[in-house]
Amino acid sequence: MQRNASTDSIGPMISTRPLLAPSVILLLIWMIVPLALTLWFSMQRYSLLDASAGGFVGFRNYVFLFTDPNLFNALANTIFLVAGVLVASVVIGLACAVALDQQFPGRGIARLLCIAPFFVMPTVSALIWKNLLMHPVNGLFAYISRTLGLPVVDWFAQWPLFSVGVIVAWQWIPFATLILLTSLQSLDRDQVEAARMDGAKGLRLFRFITLPHLARSITIVVMIETIFLLSVFAEIFVTTAGGPGNASTTLPFLIYKVALLDYNVGWASAGGVIAIILANIVAYFLVRTISHNLDR
Amino acid sequence: MERPLTQRIFAAVAGWGLAIIMFFPILWMAMTAFKREPEAIASPPLIFFEPTLRNFEQVLDRADYLHFFFNSVIVSVGSTLLGLAVGLPAAYALAFHPGKRAKDLLVWMLSTKMMPAVGVLVPIYLMFKSAGLLDSRIGLVVLYMLVNLPIIIWMLFTFFREVPREILEAARLDGARPLRQFIHLLIPLTAPGIASTALLSIILAWNEAFWSINLTVSNATPLTAFIASFSSPQGLFWAKLSAASLLAIGPILVFGWITQRQLVRGLTFGAVK
Amino acid sequence: MATVTLNNIRKNYGSLEVVKGVDLEIRDREFIVLVGPSGCGKTTLLRMIAGLETITSGDLAIDGKRVNDVQPDERGLAMVFQSYALYPHMSVADNMGFALRMAGVPKAERQSKVRDAARILQLEPYLDRRPGQLSGGQRQRVAIGRAIVRNPKVFLFDEPLSNLDAALRMQMRIELARLHHELDATMIYVTHDQVEAMTLADRIVVVNGGRIEQVGAPMEIYANPVSTFVAGFIGAPKMNLLAGKLQCTSDAAQAILEDGSAVTLPTRPGLANGDAITIGIRPEALRVTADGSLAGRVTVVEHLGGETLTHIELASGQLATVKTDERAPAKVGQTVRLGVDPRRLHLFGPDGRAVSRRSEALQPG
Numbered sequence: 001m002q003r004n005a006s007t008d009s010i011g012p013m014i015s016t017r018p019l020l021a022p023s024v025i026l027l028l029i030w031m032i033v034p035l036a037l038t039l040w041f042s043m044q045r046y047s048l049l050d051a052s053a054g055g056f057v058g059f060r061n062y063v064f065l066f067t068d069p070n071l072f073n074a075l076a077n078t079i080f081l082v083a084g085v086l087v088a089s090v091v092i093g094l095a096c097a098v099a100l101d102q103q104f105p106g107r108g109i110a111r112l113l114c115i116a117p118f119f120v121m122p123t124v125s126a127l128i129w130k131n132l133l134m135h136p137v138n139g140l141f142a143y144i145s146r147t148l149g150l151p152v153v154d155w156f157a158q159w160p161l162f163s164v165g166v167i168v169a170w171q172w173i174p175f176a177t178l179i180l181l182t183s184l185q186s187l188d189r190d191q192v193e194a195a196r197m198d199g200a201k202g203l204r205l206f207r208f209i210t211l212p213h214l215a216r217s218i219t220i221v222v223m224i225e226t227i228f229l230l231s232v233f234a235e236i237f238v239t240t241a242g243g244p245g246n247a248s249t250t251l252p253f254l255i256y257k258v259a260l261l262d263y264n265v266g267w268a269s270a271g272g273v274i275a276i277i278l279a280n281i282v283a284y285f286l287v288r289t290i291s292h293n294l295d296r
Numbered sequence: 297m298e299r300p301l302t303q304r305i306f307a308a309v310a311g312w313g314l315a316i317i318m319f320f321p322i323l324w325m326a327m328t329a330f331k332r333e334p335e336a337i338a339s340p341p342l343i344f345f346e347p348t349l350r351n352f353e354q355v356l357d358r359a360d361y362l363h364f365f366f367n368s369v370i371v372s373v374g375s376t377l378l379g380l381a382v383g384l385p386a387a388y389a390l391a392f393h394p395g396k397r398a399k400d401l402l403v404w405m406l407s408t409k410m411m412p413a414v415g416v417l418v419p420i421y422l423m424f425k426s427a428g429l430l431d432s433r434i435g436l437v438v439l440y441m442l443v444n445l446p447i448i449i450w451m452l453f454t455f456f457r458e459v460p461r462e463i464l465e466a467a468r469l470d471g472a473r474p475l476r477q478f479i480h481l482l483i484p485l486t487a488p489g490i491a492s493t494a495l496l497s498i499i500l501a502w503n504e505a506f507w508s509i510n511l512t513v514s515n516a517t518p519l520t521a522f523i524a525s526f527s528s529p530q531g532l533f534w535a536k537l538s539a540a541s542l543l544a545i546g547p548i549l550v551f552g553w554i555t556q557r558q559l560v561r562g563l564t565f566g567a568v569k
Numbered sequence: 570m571a572t573v574t575l576n577n578i579r580k581n582y583g584s585l586e587v588v589k590g591v592d593l594e595i596r597d598r599e600f601i602v603l604v605g606p607s608g609c610g611k612t613t614l615l616r617m618i619a620g621l622e623t624i625t626s627g628d629l630a631i632d633g634k635r636v637n638d639v640q641p642d643e644r645g646l647a648m649v650f651q652s653y654a655l656y657p658h659m660s661v662a663d664n665m666g667f668a669l670r671m672a673g674v675p676k677a678e679r680q681s682k683v684r685d686a687a688r689i690l691q692l693e694p695y696l697d698r699r700p701g702q703l704s705g706g707q708r709q710r711v712a713i714g715r716a717i718v719r720n721p722k723v724f725l726f727d728e729p730l731s732n733l734d735a736a737l738r739m740q741m742r743i744e745l746a747r748l749h750h751e752l753d754a755t756m757i758y759v760t761h762d763q764v765e766a767m768t769l770a771d772r773i774v775v776v777n778g779g780r781i782e783q784v785g786a787p788m789e790i791y792a793n794p795v796s797t798f799v800a801g802f803i804g805a806p807k808m809n810l811l812a813g814k815l816q817c818t819s820d821a822a823q824a825i826l827e828d829g830s831a832v833t834l835p836t837r838p839g840l841a842n843g844d845a846i847t848i849g850i851r852p853e854a855l856r857v858t859a860d861g862s863l864a865g866r867v868t869v870v871e872h873l874g875g876e877t878l879t880h881i882e883l884a885s886g887q888l889a890t891v892k893t894d895e896r897a898p899a900k901v902g903q904t905v906r907l908g909v910d911p912r913r914l915h916l917f918g919p920d921g922r923a924v925s926r927r928s929e930a931l932q933p934g
Contacts, residue, residue: 012519016389016395018385019385019386019388019389020385020386020389020390020401021447022382022385022386022447023382023383023385023386024386024401025403025406026382026441026445027405027408027442027445027446030516031408031411033419033423034411034416034419034420034423035411035415035416037416037418037422038415038416038418038419038568041418041419046301055373081381081412095314096314096318098317099307099310099311099312099314100311100315102307102310102311103307104304104307104308104311104312105306105308106308106312107534109315110311110312110314110315111315111556112313112553112556113315113316113318113319114315114318115552115553115556116318116319116322116549116552116553117319118524118552119499119503119545119548119549119552119553120322120503120545120549120552121502121503121505121520121544121548122503122505122520122546123505123509123520123523123524123527124325124520124523124541124544124545125321126527127523127527127537127541128321128322128324128325128538128541130527131534131537132321132324132325132328132534132538133321133324137339138337138338138339138534140324140341143339143340143341146339147340149457150477159345162430168501170318170321173318174318175563177566178556178559178560178563179560179568181564182557182560183568208445216567217370219568220564220568224563224564227409227410227412227447230412230414231414231506233413233414233446233505233506233509234505234506234509234520234524235426237505237509237524237527238527239527251414252412252413252414252506255414255415255417255418256414256417256510259380259417259418259421260417260421260510262465265418265422268417268418269418269419272414272415272416272417272418273415275412275414275415276411276412276415276416278412279410279411279412279415280410282410283407283410286410287403287406287407287410289567290403290406290564290565290566291399291402291403295446391581435917460652460654462650462651462652462654463654463655463656463657464651465648465650465654466648466654466655466656466715467617467656468620468621468641468642468667469619469620469621469641469642469646469647469648469668470642470667470671470715470719471642471668471672472642472667472671476671480667481656484658485657486657563884
């Protein structure tokens with residue numbers, strides 16, 4: 001007799017069109033207009049510096065793009081950054097989540113401290129790390145290295161992409177922690193007790209009960225983080241500005257440089273299309289997972 | 297079940313250890329904010345020092361800091377209020393009067409969130425330029441509203457869906473039409489959820505850095521973009537940087553802590569609760 | 570005064586028909602109980618009367634006026650929900666007064682009406698509490714109070730007692746019967762519990778598969794179920810239903826059960842020789858006796874205090890239950906014979922419908 005809540009209305013007497021229209025129209029414009037323009041610009045010769053240049057050039061921007069080593073460098077950097085941060089944030093985030101799921105005094109406060117970095121604006125976290133911690137002369141890490149007699153590392157000169165990755169990972173570990181912890185706490189305690197009765201404990205309990213329970217949340221963490229990580233920008237902008245050379249230039253940063261520093265609109269738009277395609281590959285799987293969830 | 301003492305000690309050490317490591321950069325920044333400039337770059341680093349409020353005074357004395365702070369407030373609160381005004385009716389309709397296409401609509405809204413900002417940087421920049429919206433607060437308000445609208449609608453939707461349908465049906469029999477159901481029942485029943493949604497939207501807008509860096513110059517610059525200007529060598533005053541940063545993240549950190557448990561569903565589009 | 574008339578009411582969800590043409594005339598001040606297994610459409614029927622579901626086709630009239638398209642709050646009825654559906658953020662008094670507030674009734678009048686209802690339901694000490702601070706039984710009473718305050722012509726109840734424990738359920742049942750007497754209103758009550766149906770109803774409506782199976786006073790339905798479905802649904806423990814074949818001779822009719830045993834029928838049914846039939850015997854009409862026509866082994870004996878249920882596995886493998894007032898008539902494992910009083914035998918044809926006992930009664934001698 002109970003009808004599926006998501007398919008049956010509370011009453012047929014109101015028209016939902018006026019309620020939905022503002023959102024739908026706004027999002028439709030927000031989605032279509034910039035996308036169409038990006039596609040259009042990507043097939044134009046269009047430079048903000050040279051007003052005389054113009055006209056339809058078909059796929060020539062894409063041809064230039066795909067013969068430009070900068071693109072592949074940026075793509076490789078993007079993939080390294082995204083993959084590295086994903087692995088770090090899921091592994092460390094899982095460790096934090098499991099640790100915070102235990103009973104110990106001050107657990108609530110520890111939890112607050114653990115998730116705090118997520119709420120720090122990207123420019124601030126980038127500057128704290130760049131200056132207070134990773135500065136080659138006055139930074140805390142340099143001091144620690146000197147004290148221990150180790151060579152001092154100039155992080156952003158020697159390991160630019162890795163250093164950016166550390167900052168970004170520090171921001172996203174709390175996200176993974178928060179979601180995995182929430183998921184852990186929804187684990188049926190009776191199921192754990194039953195598994196204990198069946199003789200599973202310690203790592204085996206984790207391997208056969210906890211991890212399968214977390215599998216879906218981990219998938220969601222990976223997909224959502226990927227979407228956001230593909231757009232990492234401010235951390236690079238503030239720390240390395242893509243350098244030295246192109247060592248830490250990712251796709252978003254490359255597009256920014258070409259568009260707003262070189263004013264080459266056509267080229268940048270073609271890059272934008274690549275970024276959109278890349279994000280949508282991930283988005284496809286994410287949307288499928290989440291919409292599946294709606295059918296419950 | 298009572299665990300052995302060693303296990304409990306290990307749990308406490310692991311939990312607190314990780315928490316302190318994660319929080320350390322923020323703690324270090326907070327300490328630096330109370331140091332004098334020479335102390336901030338001293339080697340060895342100072343753990344004990346005489347705290348001073350001078351950095352905060354200097355930061356706040358600069359009239360422009362408050363200007364940027366104010367911009368952040370206007371942009372994040374403004375975009376959130378606008379987003380709620382647009383999103384609340386939509387979430388209500390989707391949760392309680394779903395048509396055949398409600399699910400498709402929700403998924404489509406979600407997919408608009410997947411558009412990478414950088415993919416549309418060029419057209420947005422040019423459109424803002426031609427509309428005179430570059431470096432304007434109203435431009436950022438509208439933009440952030442659009443960016444966060446799918447999250448707002450989804451999060452509200454998941455909260456609305458938890459209201460037992462029978463309560464609204466009872467209200468219907470009691471003579472409350474949709475608008476009054478909304479005012480007398482839904483708003484009070486989901487107030488905590490609406491508040492969390494608003495807080496998440498404020499947090500996301502407050503911390504947004506891509507558009508604020510690229511679309512503002514000074515007039516509408518919020519704190520994210522202002523702090524970015526400290527990256528230039530001449531801005532290298534660590535104590536003042538720390539003080540300005542602490543003021544910039546303080547309120548948002550508190551908001552985040554307040555609403556941490558509800559954030560998850562907004563950030564995962566209801567997939568994890 | 571309130572009659573409710575259902576005329577060929579149907580409900581479709583897409584291509585799925587859940588209510589398949591229901592006709593029912595509910596009289597003024599009648600206590601009607603819709604009973605049936607879950608999924609039979611009884612709740613959908615109630616929700617259509619309430620106006621919470623649209624009626625796909627057919628006419629619904631209250632006091633002779635067609636109300637298909639009238640808003641729920643203008644139909645002059647009140648509903649008590651299974652989950653009570655109290656407003657958790659309002660006090661008991663505000664919950665009960667909400668409908669009056671929506672109708673724009675002045676505050677003083679509202680308060681006096683709430684107080685009257687609270688007195689009837691012994692809720693006066695709780696008026697300032699929130700629903701969350703009340704016990705299940707108290708919440709139930711608030712839900713009823715919310716209905717009473719509106720002074721409706723018709724009360725609708727959707728499985729109101731199913732969330733209460735057994736003792737409380739019995740107490741609320743009595744209270745509901747008392748309320749019906751005091752309020753003098755028409756009540757339509759949905760349940761899957763046949764005990765509630767038997768004890769509360771003026772008339773029971775047995776619903777099955779979206780259709781009305783039988784309408785009648787409780788004892789009438791108990792005595793003359795029209796189908797094996799009703800026979801099995803009304804009465805606890807369940808009626809024993811035994812399948813067999815009809816064998817008619819010139820002067821007698823017998824049911825030959827699967828194990829070959831023969832049960833003599835009181836009448837010669839209008840059926841062909843060899844037709845599949847089902848005989849129904851209430852547990853209290855079955856008795857252990859040495860010259861019984863059925864044989865079986867006792868598997869379980871349940872002592873309920875005032876009565877005893879003896880479960881017997883018949884030679885055919887079918888199970889039968891015997892209800893006796895006193896001690897068990899046999900021990901577990903014992904083989905017994907069961908006797909049937911032909912006058913208390915129910916007979917159902919191949920389609921599961923009851924075969925009339927009055928027609929073609931065999932004249933003895």
